[in-house]
Amino acid sequence: MKTTKLLILTCALSLNTVFAQEKTEKDPDSPRLTEHSEPAVSLGEISSLQSKVLNKTIPLSIHLPANYDSSRKTYPVLYMLGSDYRARFAMLASTLDYMGEGRIPEMILIGIDLPEGNRILLPTRDQDTTIPDNYINFFETELIPYIDNNYRAAPFKVLFGGSNSGFFSVYTLLNNPLLFNGYFASSPSLSNISTELQQKIKSGPLKTLSENRFLHIIYSDDEGLTNHVSEFTRVVADHKPESFTYRVDELINQGHVPAMDFTQFLLALYPDFKPFNFRKNLESLDKVKQHFDRLSKRYGYEIKTPISVIFDLGYVTIRSKNLIAAEEIFQYSLEVYPEEKDSYLGMGLLRQTQGQLENAKVMYEKALTIDPDFSLAKRWLQRL
Known part of the structure; x- marks a missing residue:
């Protein structure tokens, strides 16, 4: 498997280059913006896997948590269909990074790139499901x-798909529900073989499911899916096993594959990861x-308890003058996260x-050896 860096540059960086060229051409002596050698944002690696099942090379895009290399943790894995849509992949990657700072696990x-288009994941017009079955x-x-x-x-996997690949997410759940722990379908094309899908719900592998599984469908009221989703969920409600939970959100005037779908899905998947008003409800290290x-x-x-939760708890405990409890909290932080600057x-x-x-001073300097640009550590060190 070969890998290369997947880089997304900000518009500002591109504009800097354009402006520098214009300044040089018009007035070589005038001040000009300089082009930076480092990209503004790095999203990970572009890679590929040779598939014998599909008889082709499958392009992959891989994004790891920021501290993956220095940590000892395992991480749940989210599989995204259609990552060749780079703007969508970038949105998912940045959302995971942002929410992984305490709202959800990293x-x-x-x-999984789909250069042939996501329609390849649908049954053919004569209802042949060979290709989607092969992808499973x-x-x-x-x-x-x-x-x-x-x-x-970590042994926790989620499948995400939108539009035709959203159909595939539902199709995979109904045919092999144990393959992933959670299934997310944004604007799924449920009009495809709807009768067969209903039969799968009534008598397929999902019917005898004993392990917990979760499906979340999100769509907009202006894309013509309301009746298809309503019928699908009606059948699910009548035949689902107790271990299976599902949620359906219809958004208003948000178009096909709504932009806000991913955030809502993550919050539903981890609804109480960081409880509301946690400083009141989790006021001690034991409760955390x-x-x-x-x-x-x-x-x-x-x-693991997120470093942000531990730090906030420790900071509040110091402010409350309970230094014995604060000692326990930050000793625990060093034990669990010896690689974290916080x-x-x-x-x-x-x-x-x-x-x-x-x-x-030793502690602040240690934080700066991990991140030399850590402004808070610099500021607190200067105050000494």
């Missing part, structure tokens, strides 16, 4: 094992640990509050 994003087989026997063997993947232990049992893999920043603040200025 996740690995694996994009590709996921099960080739792609997922490859990702599990080459990345620190218990909360994330419960989440780990629910999702079937270890979910662990040392928090311990530095505690040592400073305790009057141990030399020890505080």
Whole structure:
């Protein structure tokens, strides 16, 4: 498997280059903007996997959490269909990064490019399902094992698809519900073989499902899907097993594959990852640990307490002058996240509050060795 960097440059960087060229051509001596050698945003790697099942090379786009290389954690994996739509892939990657700072667990994003178009995931006009069936087989026997063997993947997987690939997400659930833990379909093309889908709900593998699985459908009222989705969910409600939960959100005037779908899906998938008013409800380290232990049992893999939650709890505890409890919190932070700058920043603040200025300085400097541009550590170090 060959990999190359997948880079997205901001418009400002491109404009800087254009403006610099215009200035040079008009007035070589005038001040000009300079082009930076580093990209503004890096989204990961472009890669590929040779598939025997599909008899072709499958292009992949891979985005890892920011601290993946330095951490020891495992991460749930979100598989996105149609990552050759680069703007969509960039949106998913940046959303995972942003929400992974405390709203949801950090996740690995694996994009499956569909250069032939996502219609390839639909049954043919004569209702032949050979190709979508082969793609399910590709996921099960080739792609997922490859990702599990080459990345620190937790045993929790999610499939995301929009439009025709949204249909494939639903189709995969009904044919192989154990393949993924969660299924997300944005504006799925449920008009395709609707009778066959209903029969799958009534007598297919989903009917005897004993493990927890989750489906979330999101669409807009202005794209002609309301009746198809309503009929589909009516049949699901009548025949679903207790272990299967689903949610349907109809948005207003948001068009095909709504832009806000992904954020809503993630919040529904992890509804109480960071509870509302957590500073009141999780006011001690023991309660924080218990909360994330419960989440780990629910999702079937270890979910560590996010560093942002630990730091916030420690900071509030210092402000409340309970320095003994704050010591326990930041010692726990250093134990769980020895590679995180915030662990040392928090311990530095505690040592400073305790009057141990030399020890505080050591902690701030350690945070800066991890991130030399860490402005908060620089500022607090200067105050010493």
